[in-house]
Amino acid sequence: MxxxxxxxxxxxxxxxxxxxxxxxxxxxxxxxxxxxxxxxxxxxxxxxxxxxxxxxxxxxxxxxxxxxxxxxxxxxxxxxxxxxxxxxxxxxxxxxxxxxxxxxxxxxxxxxxxxxxxxxxxxxxxxxxxxxxxxxxxxxxVQILADPLYLQMTVRSGVEIRHPGTIVILGDLNPGGAVIATGDILVWGTLRGVAHAGAQGNRACRIMALKMEATQLRIADAVARSPETPPTQFYPEVAYVTPEGIRIARASDFSKTHLLLNS
Incomplete structure (x- = not known):
């Protein structure tokens, strides 16, 4: 026995x-x-x-x-x-x-x-x-950085995806779903769940979505929650870490300023 x-x-x-x-x-x-x-x-x-x-x-x-x-x-x-x-x-x-x-x-x-x-x-x-x-x-x-994981699907409530690299989702991340990546997270759709980029501590990672309505955003040890009053208009946006915490910028503005300043 x-x-x-x-x-x-x-x-x-x-x-x-x-x-x-x-x-x-x-x-x-x-x-x-x-x-x-x-x-x-x-x-x-x-x-x-x-x-x-x-x-x-x-x-x-x-x-x-x-x-x-x-x-x-x-x-x-x-x-x-x-x-x-x-x-x-x-x-x-x-x-x-x-x-x-x-x-x-x-x-x-x-x-x-x-x-x-x-x-x-x-x-x-x-x-x-x-x-x-x-x-x-x-x-x-696990400290090994993997190749990006590409998923063409909607991540439903109750599903959690972990990957030691970048995650690219061609679809939506629904409320109750969670995506945790050692690298960046890109949602080619609506992000309504929990997204955690740079999960091993990399504060240079970013979270990108066509429509950002996340329940919670995390980049390394920084955390941000969705505002109580949702915006009236949505644009493709990028979440990134600053000394003051996580900031979200329109993708068009981010690419013109942040990327050029760090090139």
């Missing part, structure tokens, strides 16, 4: 004619507070004979056949690493977890395609370059 804090691994159920799954390439579950970490093995640790189907079928058997150490409806954070997951695979994972009363809520991944697929499916996402081991947790910082 294992305790709640102990790691749970898949037990191979291979038949005599099937090769067992290598223990180094198994999916693992780890209890962490009130959430469950679902940790996928790095692709480098998967042998040529182990397919995604083999891995997932073995995992589903473990979910349905072993003792359950979690509470019903516990949130699951998927540590995807460098596994390439499309919408169908993410749906299969969510369905398998749902069968045992677990709820997939957040995806950690180092693959841009996986991040886009996860956000499109409505999950909160953190794109990272770090491959997690069983002893690591999502709280450990």
């Amino acid at each position: 294992t305790s709640d804090s102990e790691q749970q691994s898949i037990v191979s159920t291979a038949s005599p004619t099937t090769s067992p799954v290598d223990c180094n390439s198994q999916v693992r579950l780890k209890s962490e507070g009130d959430r469950i970490l679902l940790i996928l093995p790095p692709t480098a640790e998967m042998t040529d004979t182990v397919t995604w189907s083999d891995l997932w079928e073995s995992f589903k058997h473990r979910l349905n056949g072993g003792s359950r150490f979690w509470q019903p409806q516990s949130p699951v954070h998927l540590m995807g690493g460098d596994q390439l997951l499309d919408g169908l695979k993410l749906q299969a994972i969510a369905d398998g977890l749902g069968e045992v009363e677990l709820q997939l809520v957040r995806i950690y991944t180092s693959r841009r395609q996986t991040a886009v697929a996860a956000v499109t499916a409505g999950y909160s996402v953190e794109q990272q370059s770090l491959t997690y081991s069983l002893s690591q947790t999502p709280a450990e910082p």
Whole structure:
């Protein structure tokens, strides 16, 4: 009998004619507070004979056949690493977890395609370059600057996107949605949610939007909230940090003054 804090691994159920799954390439579950970490093995640790189907079928058997150490409806954070997951695979994972009363809520991944697929499916996402081991947790910082993340979608309420680089959204950021970037944030649409640029402390980062109605803007450690009285006219605007705090300027004026002065 294992305790709640102990790691749970898949037990191979291979038949005599099937090769067992290598223990180094198994999916693992780890209890962490009130959430469950679902940790996928790095692709480098998967042998040529182990397919995604083999891995997932073995995992589903473990979910349905072993003792359950979690509470019903516990949130699951998927540590995807460098596994390439499309919408169908993410749906299969969510369905398998749902069968045992677990709820997939957040995806950690180092693959841009996986991040886009996860956000499109409505999950909160953190794109990272770090491959997690069983002893690591999502709280450990990542200092690697990634390429920009481009998303063509509306970020809905309840969705949080984290990326160690610049985020470009061709769409709206709705109230209740949050975007956190190590670099800049550009919303080619209406920004009504929470936007945090320069999340690792870079006060030179900026937030840009065609229509700025943010619930909260953050750049590094500086914070600004939307005014109580909304403006009557909207223009493309840029939020940036000054010694007095965050300021917002019309994009046309910002490009003529600020960019030229700093060139």
